[in-house]
Each structure stands twice: as structure tokens, then as C-alpha cells.
Amino acid sequence: RDGMEVKKLQDFALWYTQLMTKAELIEYYDVAGCYILRPWAWSMWESVKEWFDGEIKKLGVENACFPLFVSSSRLSVEKDHVEGFSPEVAWVTRSGNHDLEEPIAIRPTSETIMYPQYAKWIRSHRDLPLKLNQWTNVVRWEFKHPTPFIRSREFFWQEGHTAFATLEEAAAEVLVILSLYQQIYEYLLAVPVIRGFKSEGEKFAGGLYTTTVEAFIPPNGRAVQAATSHCLGQNFGKMFDISFDDGSGKKQYVWQNSWGCTTRSLGVMCMVHGDDSGLVLPPRVAPIQVIIIPILGGKVAETEANMVMAKVDEIVSALKLAGIRVKVEDRKDKSPGWKFNHWELKGVPLRIEIGPRDVQNEQFVCVTRLNKEKTTVALADLATMIPGMLDGIHNAMLRGAFEEYRSRITVGRTWAEFASGLEKANVILVPWCTDSECEESAKKRSGAKEASVSSSENSAESSSDARALSGAAKTLCIPLEEELERFGLPTSLDPSDSCFACARPATKWTLWGRSY
Ligand SMILES: O=C1CCCN[C@@H]1CCCn1cnc2cc(F)c(F)cc2c1=O
Numbered sequence: 400r401d402g403m404e405v406k407k408l409q410d411f412a413l414w415y416t417q418l419m420t421k422a423e424l425i426e427y428y429d430v431a432g433c434y435i436l437r438p439w440a441w442s443m444w445e446s447v448k449e450w451f452d453g454e455i456k457k458l459g460v461e462n463a464c465f466p467l468f469v470s471s472s473r474l475s476v477e478k479d480h481v482e483g484f485s486p487e488v489a490w491v492t493r494s495g496n497h498d499l500e501e502p503i504a505i506r507p508t509s510e511t512i513m514y515p516q517y518a519k520w521i522r523s524h525r526d527l528p529l530k531l532n533q534w535t536n537v538v539r540w541e542f543k544h545p546t547p548f549i550r551s552r553e554f555f556w557q558e559g560h561t562a563f564a565t566l567e568e569a570a571a572e573v574l575v576i577l578s579l580y581q582q583i584y585e586y587l588l589a590v591p592v593i594r595g596f597k598s599e600g601e602k603f604a605g606g607l608y609t610t611t612v613e614a615f616i617p618p619n620g621r622a623v624q625a626a627t628s629h630c631l632g633q634n635f636g637k638m639f640d641i642s643f644d645d646g647s648g649k650k651q652y653v654w655q656n657s658w659g660c661t662t663r664s665l666g667v668m669c670m671v672h673g674d675d676s677g678l679v680l681p682p683r684v685a686p687i688q689v690i691i692i693p694i695l696g697g698k699v700a701e702t703e704a705n706m707v708m709a710k711v712d713e714i715v716s717a718l719k720l721a722g723i724r725v726k727v728e729d730r731k732d733k734s735p736g737w738k739f740n741h742w743e744l745k746g747v748p749l750r751i752e753i754g755p756r757d758v759q760n761e762q763f764v765c766v767t768r769l770n771k772e773k774t775t776v777a778l779a780d781l782a783t784m785i786p787g788m789l790d791g792i793h794n795a796m797l798r799g800a801f802e803e804y805r806s807r808i809t810v811g812r813t814w815a816e817f818a819s820g821l822e823k824a825n826v827i828l829v830p831w832c833t834d835s836e837c838e839e840s841a842k843k844r845s846g847a848k849e850a851s852v853s854s855s856e857n858s859a860e861s862s863s864d865a866r867a868l869s870g871a872a873k874t875l876c877i878p879l880e881e882e883l884e885r886f887g888l889p890t891s892l893d894p895s896d897s898c899f900a901c902a903r904p905a906t907k908w909t910l911w912g913r914s915y
């Protein structure tokens with residue numbers, strides 16, 4: 400009953416929701432769209448947070464904590480910043496059985512909470528740059544199909560909010576943060592992502608431009624925005640009068656950025672790496688990296704059992720000394736077979752099996768979760784072998800996912816090639832004019848009945864899941880040139896190249912696809 404009951408490519412949505420509870424990451428909750436994050440999940444968020452927090456502190460970013468609540472008048476300071484989002488705002492209207500004078504919103508993001516204070520703190524160029532971040536939870540009352548980690552009404556994230564005297568400084572930081580996000584995914588989670596710019600139609604409307612890291616979910620061929628780093632320009636400076644004396648007595652508005660990465664990152668990792676036996680965890684965030692299972696079958700004499708457990712204790716201390724997160728699975732009421740399945744379901748990267756004969760031979764058996772490969776290792780080599788094996792597992796996971804992502808990118812130049820890429824549930828790199836009208840009509844045209852029906856036929860997306868997620872394609876990003884090179888994709892466009900969707904001249908290679 401405890402193992403996975405559905406295969407990943409058989410019904411991907413069902414596989415994922417089952418995986419969430421069977422791997423003890425999540426418990427479902429009686430408020431729709433909200434989930435309990437159990438220790439196995441929270442520990443991985445803590446690993447992401449520990450690494451990223453260390454990196455932004457190297458950049459001089461300081462953490463702070465602003466209030467959870469925002470008054471209605473404060474929230475709606477700028478119409479177009481909030482009006483499109485207002486259906487998502489959750490409100491507190493009562494305390495006890497008394498209505499509040501004025502309803503109070505729960506923060507969906509913190510610009511309107513932080514920036515009036517920025518205006519008070521920033522007066523002179525000497526007050527710049529101001530670089531604050533906060534690790535918080537936010538609430539957005541989404542109506543789309545909730546999915547653990549991927550889309551929930553409450554989620555955890557960090558939100559960075561920085562202010563500079565010049566656009567050059569802001570523009571540089573946007574890309575530095577974007578590369579840190581790429582490292583969260585590739586260095587910590589072994590998930591390949593493509594860095595790029597959002598189109599005018601997909602960017603954060605309150606900002607100047609938006610950069611993004613886009614991940615890919617092979618089973619249903621959908622892309623997912625994995626983190627975002629916006630250059631806000633002087634828009635919020637003008638909105639909140641965040642200005643400074645530039646030293647010559649002249650008043651200047653600040654140039655700002657804001658950037659965020661959420662617990663969605665954990666869902667993306669589970670989707671990309673999980674298999675029919677359960678989670679496959681990247682070693683750098685695995686709460687347990689090595690599980691030791693002593694093999695003390697019934698017939699083993701007590702003296703032998705004591706000998707094995709003594710050796711197990713030595714192994715544990717050697718691994719802990721090497722900084723490895725290790726646990727001994729020595730429950731008496733579970734069989735070895737049950738234990739193998741359980742820790743495979745939990746996704747622990749390495750399993751060590753050791754019985755009396757292994758101890759006599761001064762060796763142990765090591766099983767790699769990723770490919771179930773068994774190797775016999777000499778006990779003497781333990782402390783040097785294990786860290787290297789874990790790095791090897793990470794690199795193999797990243798390489799495998801990278802090759803899979805690359806294999807699902809169709810390069811097209813015409814609408815027909817674009818549509819056939821969509822039909823294969825791929826993402827498509829096409830020459831595009833970057834015109835917003837063209838984007839809107841191409842989105843509609845791609846969502847037309849015939850195009851969307853076939854997507855569920857060619858991917859593990861069940862029909863119910865296909866309904867929950869739209870069949871239309873949209874722009875995902877305009878990849879950075881170095882990303883096109885890294886993926887072995889075309890980088891240059893001829894002046895004669897026309898847009899895949901309209902007659903205008905194409906100006907940018909652009910990634911399109913269905914997305915979450
Ligand atoms: O995406 C980020 C990174 C972290 C800081 N914020 C930016 C922009 C957030 C864009 N956004 C996104 N969602 C929102 C939902 C709301 F209900 C609402 F009132 C406002 C927003 C909203 O401004």
C-alpha cells in the first residue's frame with residue numbers, strides 16, 4: 400500500500416499528487432490550495448534558503464521583515480500595479496465578531512508595504528544602494544487548479560527589493576540575481592533552466608523589463624517559470640516618490656529591482672527527477688544523503704548482529720565527519736525489502752547495505768537511487784568514495800535532465816513547424832517579431848481546438864489535467880544568447896528571416912510553449 404500505485408508517464412498529475420503524500424512531503428489540508436509542508440519538504444526549502452541567503456549576503460543584501468498586512472488604501476496606491484491582480488487578494492474583514500473599520504489585505508507581494516518606507520529612508524545618494532530581502536509567506540487566492548508547490552494559495556519565497564542611483568547598477572544586479580536563480584536550479588536541484596527576457600506581454604506590468612529562468616516538465620511538455628528578476632526602472636520611484644539628491648542638488652528618482660524565488664522550485668525538482676519508484680533527490684538538498692540498512696536476517700547470531708552494528712556505528716561517524724547527512728534504518732518491525740522500497744520512495748540518493756559477511760570481507764554494498772546500480776565498496780574507501788559518488792549522482796541527474804530538455808526543444812521557422820512542435824508537447828524556438836499584437840493572436844491561434852486536443856494525446860497529461868491547464872502556447876522567454884549557445888541552438892537571425900507567425904521581420908529567437 401505504501402509504494403507508488405501509478406506510473407509517472409501513465410497519469411502524470413495523479414502520479415505527482417500521490418508522490419507528494421507517499422514520500423511524506425505534503426499533507427493535504429481543508430483549506431483549498433493550502434498544504435502542510437512536512438519536514439522532508441521543509442528541510443529542502445531550508446537548504447535552498449541557506450545557500451541563496453549566503454549568496455545574496457555576499458552581494459551586500461540585508462534581510463528584514465515587513466508586516467504581513469497591508470491596508471486597502473496602501474495596496475491600491477497604483478491602479479495598474481494591482482488592478483489586474485485584485486481578484487487574488489485575500490482580505491481580513493473582522494476580528495472576533497467586530498468588523499474592521501477598513502479591510503486589511505494579506506500581502507500577495509510586498510512592494511506597497513516596503514516602498515513608502517523606502518521613500519522615507521532614501522533622501523540622498525549616500526543612502527543608496529538600498530538592498531533588502533525578506534524570507535516570507537505570501538497569499539494569492541488563485542482560482543486555477545492548485546498543485547502542491549507549483550501553485551498554492553499560500554507559498555513561501557524570498558522577495559528582494561533593491562534601489563540604485565543608476566540604471567546601469569540596477570541592470571547589472573538583475574542578471575547577477577538571475578544567475579543565482581539558475582544556480583539554485585542547476586547547482587542545488589540538478590534542474591536545467593533557460594535564462595531569458597519575458598516579452599512585453601508576459602513581463603510584470605509594473606516594471607521596465609522582466610527576466611526569468613524557464614524550466615521544462617517532460618511528462619506533459621509544459622514549461623514553468625522557475626524564478627524571476629525584474630528591473631522596475633523608475634516606475635515605483637515615481638509612484639512612491641522614492642527620490643534622492645544626486646549630490647548636485649538635483650532630485651532623481653531611484654532605479655529599482657525586485658526578484659523572487661518560491662517553494663515552486665521544490666515541485667519542479669520532484670516533477671523533473673521523480674520516477675516510478677518515487678522521489679529521486681539531488682544530493683545537495685536531500686535531507687538524508689545516505690541511508691544505512693543493516694542486513695540482520697533472522698538466522699544471524701547475536702554476536703554477529705553486534706559486530707555488524709559496531710561497524711555501522713563506525714560508518715556513521717566517518718560519514719558525519721565527512722559532512723554527509725546519514726541515517727541508520729534499524730527498525731525491527733520492517734523487512735529489508737520494505738526498507739529498500741521506503742527509502743527509494745523517499746528518494747535518498749545512496750543506500751548502504753551491510754551484513755555479517757560484508758563486515759568479514761571489510762566491505763559494503765552501495766546502491767545508487769538514480770539508476771539502482773549496485774557497487775561493492777571497501778570499508779577503507781568509505782569516507783573518500785561517498786562524497787565523490789554524491790557529486791557524480793548530481794552531475795548525472797543534471798546532464799540527463801539537460802539532454803531531455805534539449806531533445807524537447809523544436810527549432811521552427813514557420814507556423815506549421817511551430818504547430819507540429821506543440822503537437823509533440825515540445826517547446827519551440829522560433830524567429831519572432833516581438834510585437835505584442837502578434838503575440839496575442841499567435842496565443843489564440845495556438846489554443847484553437849485542434850492544436851490543444853492533440854497535446855494530451857502526445858503527453859502523459861490526462862484529459863482532466865489538460866482541462867486544468869490551458870492548451871494554448873505563449874512566449875516563455877527570449878533566451879540570452881549564451882543560453883542558446885549552451886543548448887546548441889541557433890543564435891543569429893538573417894534580416895530576411897520573417898516572424899514564424901506574421902509577415903513582420905523577425906528580431907529575436909524566442910521560446911514558445913504551453914506552460915503552468
Ligand atoms: O515577482 C516579483 C518578485 C518578488 C517581488 N514582487 C515581484 C512582482 C510581483 C508581481 N505580482 C504578482 N502577483 C500579485 C498578486 C496580487 F494579488 C497583487 F495584489 C499584486 C501582485 C503582483 O504585484
Ligand SMILES: [Mg+2]
Nearest residue numbers: 484487539541
Ligand atoms: Mg500570479
